[in-house]
Amino acid sequence: MDRSEIANTVAVRLDRVSVLRRNAEGGQVQLLDEVSFSARSGEITAVIGPSGGGKSTLIRLLNRLADPDSGSVSLDGSDIRGIDPLQLRRLVALVPQKAFMFEGTVLDNLQKAFEYRNEVPPEADSEDVRQALSLARLDRKMLPREARSLSGGEQQRVALARALLTRPRVLLLDEPTSALDRRTADALAATLKEITRSQKLTVIVVTHDLRLTGRIADYCFYLEAGRILEEGRGTDMLARPETGELKRFLAEPLDREE
Amino acid sequence: MESKDLVNLGLLDLAVAYGLVLLAIGLARLKKIGQERQMLWASLRMVFQLFAVGYLLHFLFAVKSPLPVLVILLIMGAFSLQVMGARIKRKMPRFYQVVGTSLLVGCGGVTFLFCTLVVHYSPWYDPRYLIPLAGMIIGNSMNGASLAAERLAAEMRERRDEMETALCLGASSRQASAPALRNAFRAAIMPTANTMAAMGIVSLPGMMTGQILSGTEPMVAVRYQIAIMCAITGAVAITAYLIIMQGYRHYFSKAHQLEVQ
Numbered sequence: 402m403d404r405s406e407i408a409n410t411v412a413v414r415l416d417r418v419s420v421l422r423r424n425a426e427g428g429q430v431q432l433l434d435e436v437s438f439s440a441r442s443g444e445i446t447a448v449i450g451p452s453g454g455g456k457s458t459l460i461r462l463l464n465r466l467a468d469p470d471s472g473s474v475s476l477d478g479s480d481i482r483g484i485d486p487l488q489l490r491r492l493v494a495l496v497p498q499k500a501f502m503f504e505g506t507v508l509d510n511l512q513k514a515f516e517y518r519n520e521v522p523p524e525a526d527s528e529d530v531r532q533a534l535s536l537a538r539l540d541r542k543m544l545p546r547e548a549r550s551l552s553g554g555e556q557q558r559v560a561l562a563r564a565l566l567t568r569p570r571v572l573l574l575d576e577p578t579s580a581l582d583r584r585t586a587d588a589l590a591a592t593l594k595e596i597t598r599s600q601k602l603t604v605i606v607v608t609h610d611l612r613l614t615g616r617i618a619d620y621c622f623y624l625e626a627g628r629i630l631e632e633g634r635g636t637d638m639l640a641r642p643e644t645g646e647l648k649r650f651l652a653e654p655l656d657r658e659e
Numbered sequence: 660m661e662s663k664d665l666v667n668l669g670l671l672d673l674a675v676a677y678g679l680v681l682l683a684i685g686l687a688r689l690k691k692i693g694q695e696r697q698m699l700w701a702s703l704r705m706v707f708q709l710f711a712v713g714y715l716l717h718f719l720f721a722v723k724s725p726l727p728v729l730v731i732l733l734i735m736g737a738f739s740l741q742v743m744g745a746r747i748k749r750k751m752p753r754f755y756q757v758v759g760t761s762l763l764v765g766c767g768g769v770t771f772l773f774c775t776l777v778v779h780y781s782p783w784y785d786p787r788y789l790i791p792l793a794g795m796i797i798g799n800s801m802n803g804a805s806l807a808a809e810r811l812a813a814e815m816r817e818r819r820d821e822m823e824t825a826l827c828l829g830a831s832s833r834q835a836s837a838p839a840l841r842n843a844f845r846a847a848i849m850p851t852a853n854t855m856a857a858m859g860i861v862s863l864p865g866m867m868t869g870q871i872l873s874g875t876e877p878m879v880a881v882r883y884q885i886a887i888m889c890a891i892t893g894a895v896a897i898t899a900y901l902i903i904m905q906g907y908r909h910y911f912s913k914a915h916q917l918e919v920q
Contacts (some may be wrong), residue, residue: 422919464827465914465916466823466826466827466916466917467916468912468914468916486914486915486916487829487831487915490826490827490828490829491829494827494828495827496827497820497823497824497827499820500824501820501821501823501824503821503824503825513825513828514828514829517825517828517829517830517831517834518829560824563828564827564828567828567829
């Protein structure tokens with residue numbers, strides 16, 4: 402591959418990124434320490450690691466919910482600080498772990514992004530809505546229901562459908578299966594894999610869920626205490642961990658729950 | 660306004676009135692309710708403070724230049740800001756700057772318009788009019804302002820998840836915080852709206868009662884009361900609006916990011 406080809410396939414890149422936070426005692430905690438990371442389009446990149454290791458901090462940099470203290474973040478080769486944040490968030494959708502539901506029905510929630518952008522939202526019976534619902538494994542009968550009355554797993558899928566409906570190029574998922582039962586999680590993994598290929602999406606999944614990672618990851622990063630300790634193509638890393646940290650993480654099933 | 664039926668109160672009359680406080684204190688002591696020390700202290704403070712302010716006004720009303728009057732108004736405003744600052748525990752970022760400028764613009768602007776366009780008197784700084792009118796406007800705005808500031812800080816704290824989700828969906832910081840701003844404004848304006856709705860039926864306002872007692876024709880006193888209520892409403896609304904619209908910005912960065920608090 403020559404250089405221009407690499408630029409086309411690497412959609413998201415973090416270059417020696419550090420994030421600091423002041424703690425209560427006035428000291429500084431390093432949330433991310435010189436992290437370099439990249440994700441390609443048409444692939445699912447998984448970031449695994451224990452809680453508090455910096456996973457959520459990392460994806461929040463990609464749609465500029467936060468900015469790093471040093472290092473650069475780029476999208477398709479250009480620094481994201483040069484892109485208007487509101488435009489950037491149209492290209493890069495983040496689905497947080499705790500899906501927040503706005504007051505109103507599921508349909509109201511799905512249409513929310515269009516309201517913010519002063520665009521005509523897709524109707525309940527439109528092809529776009531139908532497709533987003535089926536990708537997120539939701540039934541059409543859900544649309545008129547009060548979003549806050551749904552179960553945690555259902556809300557999580559509404560949040561996914563809400564993000565997909567805006568047709569992002571990069572999809573950031575923070576613990577997407579944390580509130581789902583095993584069957585739904587597996588079904589979601591399958592559709593995620595399918596749309597990543599068909600729509601040339603760049604998907605970055607941050608998770609403890611090793612089962613999910615094993616099923617969907619094209620590339621894996623292991624992040625602990627703000628540093629990338631291992632990375633590799635496919636999921637070989639899970640079968641043949643090299644560092645003591647990853648071995649320990651893989652051996653502690655309790656830490657995978659949250 | 661001639662006060663021909665005005666009944667003056669002599670010191671003896673005041674002493675009799677104070678006897679009622681002593682009666683209350685005596686009852687408290689007899690029935691072992693307690694609080695007599697506090698009641699005594701509070702009543703003495705009241706007597707002292709009111710006499711002091713009476714003397715101050717007495718001399719101030721003789722003033723023939725605008726500067727001392729404006730200084731008094733600024734001191735009143737600064738004092739109300741300090742009272743608010745002491746009472747509100749979890750302050751929004753840059754509390755004094757935001758609330759101070761809002762009070763200055765909201766109360767100052769409304770007082771100025773009110774004194775020049777509604778109550779025609781001259782000179783414009785005549786302390787007999789300007790000080791009590793501005794005092795009522797500042798006092799009421801202070802309540803509205805502290806409700807707006809307190810509610811805004813609480814809403815911004817409680818709605819973090821909601822606002823971040825909105826930002827993720829492409830909302831601007833203004834759009835993401837719209838529900839919080841709406842609630843803060845409602846909280847600020849509600850007491851004034853309630854007071855207006857109940858006025859005349861539930862309560863006879865103090866200013867009107869005072870004017871009537873000092874011999875003013877009730878219809879004149881009523882007109883004054885209506886006018887001042889309108890001015891208070893305007894001042895409360897403008898002050899609260901300015902606090903909210905300046906205040907929410909300090910929770911976000913220019914890149915529409917929610918700042919870490």
